[in-house]
Amino acid sequence: MNMQGILKYNLALLSFICFFSIFFESNSPYIVYSALLFAIISLSRLSSLISRKIRILDDFKLDLIVSLVAALLIIRELSDTFGLTLWLLSICAWLLSWLAVEKLMKEESKSYPFIYSFGIPVLFGFWLLFFWEIVTVGLDIPTVILPPPSMIGIKFISSLDILFADFQQTFMKSVLAGYFIGCSSAFIFAVLIDKNDFLRRGLLPVGNFISALPIVGIAPIMVMWFGFDWHSKAAVVVVMTFFPMLVNTLSGLNSSSLIERDLLNTYAASYWQNLFKLRLPAAMPFIFNALKINSTLALIGAIVAEFFGTPIVGIGFRISTEVGRMNLDMVWAEIAVAAIAGSASYGVLSLIERLVTFWHPSYRLKNN
Amino acid sequence: MLFAIKNKVIPVLAVLSAIGFLWYGFTIFLNSPWQIQNYEKSSIEWSYFDLAKDTMAHERPILPAPHQILSEIWQTTVKKKITSKRSLIFHSWVTLSSTLMGFFMGTAMGITLAIFIVENKAMDKSLMPWIITSQTIPILAIAPMIIVVLNAVGLSGLLPKAMISAYLSFFPITVGMVKGLRSPDPILIDLMRTYSTSRLKLFFALRLPSSVSFLFTSMKVAIAISLVGAIVGELPTGAVAGLGARLLTGSYYGQTIQIWSALISAATLAAMLVISVNIISQVTFRLMGIQKP
Numbered sequence: 001m002n003m004q005g006i007l008k009y010n011l012a013l014l015s016f017i018c019f020f021s022i023f024f025e026s027n028s029p030y031i032v033y034s035a036l037l038f039a040i041i042s043l044s045r046l047s048s049l050i051s052r053k054i055r056i057l058d059d060f061k062l063d064l065i066v067s068l069v070a071a072l073l074i075i076r077e078l079s080d081t082f083g084l085t086l087w088l089l090s091i092c093a094w095l096l097s098w099l100a101v102e103k104l105m106k107e108e109s110k111s112y113p114f115i116y117s118f119g120i121p122v123l124f125g126f127w128l129l130f131f132w133e134i135v136t137v138g139l140d141i142p143t144v145i146l147p148p149p150s151m152i153g154i155k156f157i158s159s160l161d162i163l164f165a166d167f168q169q170t171f172m173k174s175v176l177a178g179y180f181i182g183c184s185s186a187f188i189f190a191v192l193i194d195k196n197d198f199l200r201r202g203l204l205p206v207g208n209f210i211s212a213l214p215i216v217g218i219a220p221i222m223v224m225w226f227g228f229d230w231h232s233k234a235a236v237v238v239v240m241t242f243f244p245m246l247v248n249t250l251s252g253l254n255s256s257s258l259i260e261r262d263l264l265n266t267y268a269a270s271y272w273q274n275l276f277k278l279r280l281p282a283a284m285p286f287i288f289n290a291l292k293i294n295s296t297l298a299l300i301g302a303i304v305a306e307f308f309g310t311p312i313v314g315i316g317f318r319i320s321t322e323v324g325r326m327n328l329d330m331v332w333a334e335i336a337v338a339a340i341a342g343s344a345s346y347g348v349l350s351l352i353e354r355l356v357t358f359w360h361p362s363y364r365l366k367n368n
Numbered sequence: 369m370l371f372a373i374k375n376k377v378i379p380v381l382a383v384l385s386a387i388g389f390l391w392y393g394f395t396i397f398l399n400s401p402w403q404i405q406n407y408e409k410s411s412i413e414w415s416y417f418d419l420a421k422d423t424m425a426h427e428r429p430i431l432p433a434p435h436q437i438l439s440e441i442w443q444t445t446v447k448k449k450i451t452s453k454r455s456l457i458f459h460s461w462v463t464l465s466s467t468l469m470g471f472f473m474g475t476a477m478g479i480t481l482a483i484f485i486v487e488n489k490a491m492d493k494s495l496m497p498w499i500i501t502s503q504t505i506p507i508l509a510i511a512p513m514i515i516v517v518l519n520a521v522g523l524s525g526l527l528p529k530a531m532i533s534a535y536l537s538f539f540p541i542t543v544g545m546v547k548g549l550r551s552p553d554p555i556l557i558d559l560m561r562t563y564s565t566s567r568l569k570l571f572f573a574l575r576l577p578s579s580v581s582f583l584f585t586s587m588k589v590a591i592a593i594s595l596v597g598a599i600v601g602e603l604p605t606g607a608v609a610g611l612g613a614r615l616l617t618g619s620y621y622g623q624t625i626q627i628w629s630a631l632i633s634a635a636t637l638a639a640m641l642v643i644s645v646n647i648i649s650q651v652t653f654r655l656m657g658i659q660k661p
Contacts, residue, residue, distance in 0.1 A: 003488060101490040116493070124494035145517055202379030206387075212592035212638055214599050216508065217612075217631045220619030225430065300506040304600065307512065308619055323513045335510055342504030 004106075007099045011042040011092060018088035025083045034070045035085060038092050041066065063100035064123075067093040071130050078137050090134055094127055147329045155329040156336060162318070163337050170315040171341050173230040174302040178237025183294060185238070186245035187287070191275070194253045204250055211243035219305040233305040233314075240301040241294040245287075252286025253279050285360055288353040295345045299338060388434060392424075395433045399423035402430070432625045440629040456633050462610040464637060466526045467598040470533020471591050477534060478541025478590070479583075485542070486549040486575070487567070496546075503539050507532065511600045529601035529610075533594035540593065544586025548579025581658065584649035591641045599634060611637075 019039035022032055041062075070093040074086055101120055129149045135141070136148040143151065156163065193199045219236050226232035256278050264274050306316025315334050322330040396419070403423050407414045414422075424433040432440075441456060448455040481499070484491045507514075511532045518528040552574050560570050602612025611630045618627035 003490070098490065101494065105489045105493070120490075120493040121497040124498060128498070145521055198379050199383070200379075201375060202381075202383035205376070205380050206383050209639065212589075212642060213635050214596040214631075214638065216596060216600060217615055217627075217634060220615060221624065221627060224619070224622070224624070296504050296506065299504075300508045303506050303510075304508055307603065319510060319513060323516055328517070331510070331513055335505060338510075339501070339505040342506065343501050346500070346504050 004099065004102050007095055007102060008042070008045055011095045011099065012046050014088055014095065015039045015042045015092045018085060018092055021083075021085045021088060025085050028077055030073045031077055031085060031089065034073055035089055037066065038070070038089065038096070042092070042096070060100040060103035063096045063103070067096040067100065068126075070096075071126075075130070075133060078134060086134075087138070090131070094131070097123060097127060144326050144328055147332060151329050152332040152336065156333040159330065159333065163333060165313050166315045166318050166334065167337055167341065169230060169311075169313045170233070170302050170306065171299070174233035174305070174314075175237060175298045177230070178234035178302065179241055179294060179298045181234070182238040182241030182298075183245045183291060186242045187249055190246050190249035190253065194250060195271075200250060200254075204247065207243050207247040207250070211247055215240045215243075216301060216304050219301070220308045223305060223308045228309045228311055230314075233302045233310075236301040236305040237298045240297045244293050244297070245290045248286045248290035249283060252283025255286060256282040281359075284357045285353075288349065288357065292346060292349050292353075295349060296342055299342050303338065391431075391434055395429070395431050396420050396423045398430045399426055402426075428622050428624055430624065432628050436625055437628045437632055440625045441632060444629065456611075456614070456629065459609055459611050459614055459630070460633055460637055463595070463598050463602065463612065463634070466529040466601065466610075467533055467591070467595045467637075467641070469526055470530035470597060471537050471594040473530060473534035474537030474590060474594060475541050475587065478538040478586075479545055481538065481542045482545030482549060483571075485546050487571075499539065499542055502535075507535050508597065508600045511597065512603055515601055529598050532601040533597035536597040537590035537594040540586040540589040541583070544582045544589075545579055548582025549575045551582065552578045577656065580652065580656065581649075584645065584652070587649075588642050588645050591645055592638050595634065595638050595641060 015035070015038040018035050022035050070089060074090055074093070077086065101123065104116065104120070132146075133148045133150060136143075136146055193203060216236070218239060222235045222239075223232045226235050260278055260282075261274070264278055269277065303314075303316035303319070306314045307320050310317045315338055318334050319331050322328075322334070400419055400423050403419060403426075404414075407419075423429070424436065426432070429436070444454055444456040448457075481495065485495055486492070514532060515528045518524070518531070556574060557570070560574055565573065599610070599612040599615070602610035603616050611634050614630035615627055618624070618630060
């Protein structure tokens with residue numbers, strides 16, 4: 001049996017139970033109606049006779065809309081007395097949404113390119129947040145342990161100024177400065193070393209080893225050396241980003257094939273022509289790989305370094321103090337800032353990578 | 369053999385000794401201002417030879433000399449009982465156990481996720497972007513908070529630290545395994561189809577064996593990263609035990625030699641872990657009859 005079939009039967013079973021649980025619990029009329037709707041839709045789908053007559057039952061849009069409306073209704077009814085009906089209904093709504101995605105997969109992906117590549121991950125994120133919300137509120141989990149996303153969202157919006165100040169201190173100063181110095185110096189160093197075969201052979205294993213080390217550990221030393229302000233954090237970021245960049249650039253510069261290098265030799269290309277026309281472009285996928293790895297490493301380095309001493313601003317500082325004051329919603333808001341900053345820089349880097357390495361097989365294949 | 373020594377061992381040794389030289393240079397350079405001040409305060413005649421000697425004998429130097437770190441490691445490993453709170457072996461063991469636990473949890477999770485992603489297209493589309501996003505969250509940075517929160521729930525000891533390691537190490541495993549499970553040649557899959565093999569059989573007879581070399585490559589990354597997770601996870605636990613705790617107490621009391629010795633033992637631990645994964649992979653390849661990739 002395929003995934004759709006399994007989903008259909010489970011859905012029918014659950015919504016059937018859900019339908020009966022209506023009679024044993026008092027619920028708001030909205031919930032009763034949506035439970036009824038679910039029972040009707042999922043049971044009628046089991047009979048091939050009905051679903052062949054009513055074509056709309058096969059359309060993924062119906063499932064999607066019904067499940068999303070149900071989810072919104074459930075959130076509206078959310079309180080800490082969360083009955084069996086609502087739990088079942090939540091699971092049914094999620095399964096229905098999954099069914100919609102499964103159906104979409106069967107369709108030609110080109111007919112809905114936007115939903116296909118963008119909507120499905122967003123939908124998954126929506127359900128993640130939905131279950132986070134209903135589990136934290138429904139099971140009455142103390143906010144000290146895990147605050148619901150709605151609470152974090154409210155805190156996020158109400159303290160935008162603090163968040164922005166922290167973002168500026170940690171991201172704009174420490175991370176960006178350290179990232180640029182670390183990556184560019186490693187790049188230049190790699191190009192210089194690459195001329196010397198002996199050095200390259202020696203540095204590649206050593207660099208590989210060092211980039212596997214827990215370099216975050218030097219954070220306390222850097223704070224001792226460079227003081228409490230952002231300079232020490234930038235120094236940590238420089239050291240953390242240096243070796244991945246060095247190793248990747250070195251192996252990238254040697255990734256061009258022998259036949260291509262021979263061709264340039266027959267043209268009597270100089271060292272610099274060789275470098276700019278062949279070896280640097282060939283190294284680009286490796287360099288971007290390092291840049292992407294480094295974008296998260298830099299954020300981690302800067303935030304961790306702030307735990308060892310910082311002025312009274314910064315993402316790491318805020319996290320460590322607000323944990324002490326049990327303001328977990330503020331902590332999560334800071335995490336959201338860090339996550340958004342991290343994902344955004346990753347996204348920007350992937351975009352630039354796509355523009356620079358348009359010739360790479362992994363991108364050409366996707367376009368076909 | 370001779371070729372390997374000439375092309376690998378000698379360059380690596382040269383680079384390592386260059387790093388050693390630079391280190392000694394920096395030790396003298398960074399520690400000398402304080403030392404010169406000290407000489408002038410007590411008005412002692414000094415030569416550059418004295419300066420070089422004395423900068424390497426500080427109790428709390430800005431940068432300790434390698435031999436100072438090595439003697440500290442010698443003092444705290446061989447000359448201390450293993451059960452002692454001052455023994456680095458004790459602390460390394462604490463870190464190692466949570467690293468390994470996290471690594472196994474992460475590997476199991478990573479492989480499971482990869483199987484789901486490869487076998488179900490809806491999972492692939494919805495999970496893959498979020499798995500990448502999950503790593504842009506600086507989990508190491510919020511690790512202290514997670515530890516504190518889990519302690520409040522009643523989870524303490526190894527498990528919280530291991531969970532941080534698991535979160536970090538599942539990512540390379542998932543990515544590597546997805547690549548590996550998809551690596552069989554389409555021709556081979558078609559061949560299996562002509563035998564009308566079931567999906568289960570196809571998985572165990574073709575996909576899984578061809579993913580093994582990918583799995584070990586990502587395990588090497590994962591075990592190193594899970595050590596980092598364990599060390600950072602030890603920072604907030606009140607600095608009780610583990611290499612991370614040594615780092616923290618060292619930074620509280622300005623004991624630079626202690627910090628560096630903890631760092632060096634972390635590096636040694638990382639090297640040993642990666643090497644042991646490598647050995648296991650070699651043995652597995654030999655048993656499976658895979659040519660060295």
